[in-house]
Amino acid sequence: MSQEPLPSATVIVLRAAEAGIEVLLLQRAARPDAKKxxxxxxxxxxxxxADRSGANDSETTVARRAAVRELxxxxxxxxDPESLLPFSRWVxxxxxxxxxxxxxxxxxxxxxQPVQVDGVEIGRHRWMSATEALAAKQRGEIDLAPPTxxxxxxxxxxxxxxxxxxxxxxxxxxxxxPQVCRTERGPCMLYPGGMHIMSQ
Numbered sequence: 001m002s003q004e005p006l007p008s009a010t011v012i013v014l015r016a017a018e019a020g021i022e023v024l025l026l027q028r029a030a031r032p033d034a035k036k037x038x039x040x041x042x043x044x045x046x047x048x049x050a051d052r053s054g055a056n057d058s059e060t061t062v063a064r065r066a067a068v069r070e071l072x073x074x075x076x077x078x079x080d081p082e083s084l085l086p087f088s089r090w091v092x093x094x095x096x097x098x099x100x101x102x103x104x105x106x107x108x109x110x111x112x113q114p115v116q117v118d119g120v121e122i123g124r125h126r127w128m129s130a131t132e133a134l135a136a137k138q139r140g141e142i143d144l145a146p147p148t149x150x151x152x153x154x155x156x157x158x159x160x161x162x163x164x165x166x167x168x169x170x171x172x173x174x175x176x177x178p179q180v181c182r183t184e185r186g187p188c189m190l191y192p193g194g195m196h197i198m199s200q
Contacts, residue, residue, distance in 0.1 A: 005091055005101035007059075009067035010044030012087065012151060012168075013077065014161045015109040015127065021161055022127040023152065024115065026074060029123035039143040040126070040133070042151070043077075044102065045070040060086060063103035071107075075125060076116030079107050085169040090147045090176045104151065106168045108161045130156035147176070 013024040025040040044067060051065040064081040071077050084105035092099040115125045128136070130152040136142045137149065144152065158164035 003097070003099050005099040007047040007063070007066075008045060008100045008102040009047065009063040009070065010042045010102050010104050010147075011067045011071045011079075011084065012042050012104060012106045012155070013071070013075075013079075013109055014106065014155075014164055015112075016161050017127070017129065019129040019132070020159050021155065021164055022129055023133065023155060024075065024077075024109075025126050025128060025133065025148070026117065026122050027124045027126075029120060037143065038123075039145040039148070041145045041148050042104075043071045043074045045074070046100070060103070064105065067103070067105050074117065074122050077109065077113050079109070083107055085165060086173060087168050088151070088174050088176060093177070102147070104147070106165055108165055150176070 015022050015024075024043065026043055027040050028038040030037055047062055047066040048069070051062050051069065053065070064084050067084060068079060068081045071079060084107050086103065087106045088104045090100070090102045090104065092101075115127075117123065117125050133142070133144065133152050134149070134156060137144045154168065155164060158167055
């Protein structure tokens with residue numbers, strides 16, 4: 001029987017840069033028995049009991065609290081939950097051993113803050129333009145989790161943070177439920193709009 005997806009939240013943190021926009025990416029600390037480096041992802045994690053402060057809290061409100069808390073725990077950044085703009089939602093395929101139902105929010109870091117990772121759960125961080133991150137993935141220099149890859153493809157279309165926030169927030173809110181199919185090259189993940197990613 002498939003596991004019920006765990007409620008989770010993620011923040012796509014943007015900041016202005018000479019290249020136009022940079023996005024914060026984190027890499028979890030590698031486990032000693034890991035065969036390859038962990039993928040780069042956006043800050044985020046599971047909803048905790050502390051994120052549910054009232055019986056009348058909406059699902060979005062709880063996810064906002066979780067996103068802000070996780071951002072602070074993983075990267076040391078503080079943002080206002082009300083500044084988060086809902087962008088998308090990702091539900092892990094049923095065949096996965098561990099499943100998540102993750103809200104993706106967009107936020108702009110308007111005031112400079114130092115990123116501080118703990119070196120235990122999170123190993124490294126990088127600010128990169130979406131185009132740079134996608135190119136590094138193509139060259140095999142970094143690995144991107146599928147939701148991160150798909151989101152960066154969208155972010156890469158915008159020239160600055162203002163356009164990105166406006167465009168990402170006003171576009172259709174998509175709930176991604178990737179479909180897995182088998183091919184000669186291995187498992188392939190299918191997404192809305194015809195995008196596909198081969199599993200490595």
